[in-house]
Amino acid sequence: MTTILVVDDEFLITDILVDALEEEGFRVLTASNGRKALEVLHKEVPALVVTDFMMPLMNGLELAQAIKANPDWVQIPIILVSGAQGAIARAHPDLFAAVYDKPFRIEKVVAAVVETVGARRGS
Amino acid sequence: MPHELTRIETGVEGLDAVLRGGLVAGSSYIIQGHPGAGKTILSNQIAFHHAASGQHVLYVTLLAESHERLFENLSTLAFFDPSKLGNGINYVSAFSTLRDEGLTAVVKLLRQEIGRTKSTLLILDGLLNAREKAESNLDVKTFIAELQGHAAFAGCTVLFLTSSRLDESSPEHTMVDGVIQLKDEVFGVRSARRLQVRKSRGVKAMHGYHLFEILDRGVVVYPRLEAVLGQPSMVDSPTTARTTSGVADLDGMMGGGLQQGSGTLIIGASGTGKTTLGLHFLAQSTPEEPALHFGFYETPERLKLKARSLGLDLDPLLASGALEILWQPSTENLLDGLAHKLLEAVHRRGVKRLFIDGFGGFERSALEPSRMVEFFTALTNELRALNVTTLGTWELTDLFSRQIMAPMPEISSVIDNLVTLRFVDQYSQLRRLLSILKVRDSAFDPSFRELAISGQGISLPETFGGSEHALEGTPRLDGRTRS
Numbered sequence: 074m075t076t077i078l079v080v081d082d083e084f085l086i087t088d089i090l091v092d093a094l095e096e097e098g099f100r101v102l103t104a105s106n107g108r109k110a111l112e113v114l115h116k117e118v119p120a121l122v123v124t125d126f127m128m129p130l131m132n133g134l135e136l137a138q139a140i141k142a143n144p145d146w147v148q149i150p151i152i153l154v155s156g157a158q159g160a161i162a163r164a165h166p167d168l169f170a171a172v173y174d175k176p177f178r179i180e181k182v183v184a185a186v187v188e189t190v191g192a193r194r195g196s
Numbered sequence: 197m198p199h200e201l202t203r204i205e206t207g208v209e210g211l212d213a214v215l216r217g218g219l220v221a222g223s224s225y226i227i228q229g230h231p232g233a234g235k236t237i238l239s240n241q242i243a244f245h246h247a248a249s250g251q252h253v254l255y256v257t258l259l260a261e262s263h264e265r266l267f268e269n270l271s272t273l274a275f276f277d278p279s280k281l282g283n284g285i286n287y288v289s290a291f292s293t294l295r296d297e298g299l300t301a302v303v304k305l306l307r308q309e310i311g312r313t314k315s316t317l318l319i320l321d322g323l324l325n326a327r328e329k330a331e332s333n334l335d336v337k338t339f340i341a342e343l344q345g346h347a348a349f350a351g352c353t354v355l356f357l358t359s360s361r362l363d364e365s366s367p368e369h370t371m372v373d374g375v376i377q378l379k380d381e382v383f384g385v386r387s388a389r390r391l392q393v394r395k396s397r398g399v400k401a402m403h404g405y406h407l408f409e410i411l412d413r414g415v416v417v418y419p420r421l422e423a424v425l426g427q428p429s430m431v432d433s434p435t436t437a438r439t440t441s442g443v444a445d446l447d448g449m450m451g452g453g454l455q456q457g458s459g460t461l462i463i464g465a466s467g468t469g470k471t472t473l474g475l476h477f478l479a480q481s482t483p484e485e486p487a488l489h490f491g492f493y494e495t496p497e498r499l500k501l502k503a504r505s506l507g508l509d510l511d512p513l514l515a516s517g518a519l520e521i522l523w524q525p526s527t528e529n530l531l532d533g534l535a536h537k538l539l540e541a542v543h544r545r546g547v548k549r550l551f552i553d554g555f556g557g558f559e560r561s562a563l564e565p566s567r568m569v570e571f572f573t574a575l576t577n578e579l580r581a582l583n584v585t586t587l588g589t590w591e592l593t594d595l596f597s598r599q600i601m602a603p604m605p606e607i608s609s610v611i612d613n614l615v616t617l618r619f620v621d622q623y624s625q626l627r628r629l630l631s632i633l634k635v636r637d638s639a640f641d642p643s644f645r646e647l648a649i650s651g652q653g654i655s656l657p658e659t660f661g662g663s664e665h666a667l668e669g670t671p672r673l674d675g676r677t678r679s
Contacts, residue, residue, distance in 0.1 A: 082289040085262050105292045127263070127281065129256075129288040129309045156264050157281035175264045 081125040107131025126155035137168040207245025210417030224354035229378030247284035254315035258322030307346040323358035373397040418532035422570040428581035442476030445656035449641035457583040464617030470589040474551040481518040487549035492526035492557030529561035554589035612636040
């Protein structure tokens, strides 16, 4: 089963993403900020990370940079869902496979996850 | 010299005045009010003001509502600057930390986050949820004390927002340095928002209720006029100099015109010529001695038309900046909002000649008529200290009453000069009668004059000379009724 890590401090967003991704047949792990996401990554490497930008302790950009700096994780595609920082994220195309602005359409994010993970499998 | 506490400006119009300089840096405050009272807008406005000065703000929610929802609601307000999101103001949710790990974990998270973001303002929205998570009052106290402690060491000011109705004995209130309460209350069919500083350690905030509004530019607080101007903003320096009322005959009756910086009240029923007198007064304005028309009845266009029919042309005065007309329909006004607008306009243009048409517009906007005397006292004292010569009207409801009722005895006493206008019937004709009841510290002509209005303006002929009973409304010559 393919595992996805969802990182967001807002539980509502996490819950919605978890439900939708589980319905698609993914196994979903969650973390409420970047630093907690790194703790999860040390235990288990997911197929993809969906992260928020503005979070306590470590934001989405810092998390993405930490992931790309680790040779074990560098291949993990990252999707960013963000309110106001979409532009900052788009300035780093090397870090993010896709960027979605909040409020986002859940099916689009799910479709992007399926496409990215699927494409990666095929490559 | 007493120690001065370092302050943080809130940037909210009127609130810094109520707090006598702003929030005390490093202190903690509760902002409380039921949902919809304006807590979120007020605290975000403070956050954006703080961030605009280059400082960092940490905005933490313990609520279920998403930040996107919050941004959407704030986006209609002028102070909202999306470029500050995540870049000056960090919005983070501690809801799942609270739910899964408890209050101690929230304190730890925030302590780390304050240090990491170098925030000097922490706003914690949803204190009620922390209380619900707490097992005892002691837990609540510990939570607040720990957060306060960490924040204070980091030089960070804290605002706790809560929708619960906390009283003075609640653990929350006993812990914090200040409590600001917001209310939205119904008065008859209208409602009004009011702010009250219920606690402020180390600072003599203006006590009592202050009206506020939420406008496109955010929260605007109108400090209660009699609290702000209990003493006028500057020392009154009365002179004996006179200035023209705009009606030569009236100047003559009053001993050479109106005293500079005095307040004159014209009392009379509708149609007796109060506004007409005021227009003559305003027509004497110059760019050096500018005038302001602050009225509740006629629109600027109607006033110009009325002036033209009296042979007065307001257009050149308006064009040269000698005159400004501020019209506020007497609908749902806020009493202190009106005073604020009036005094702002006086200061902005250095107004020396002010016509208020009429004082009843203020009275109607009052939610508690019992404070009108204090309100008018503060307003007239301030106008006097600013050396603004003021003419105001008071409309009487009874067109032909034999009695002339002073609107409020206390108001008459703070007014320097009192002029009454009334209708009288003479020779089957309706005439307007003018009489002066009072001119402060000056002799005046106490005779009854006719207020005659023509295309050339006002004159005050001695039509009633030799008549008796004129004040009763039916002047008689030699005791006989002539009709």
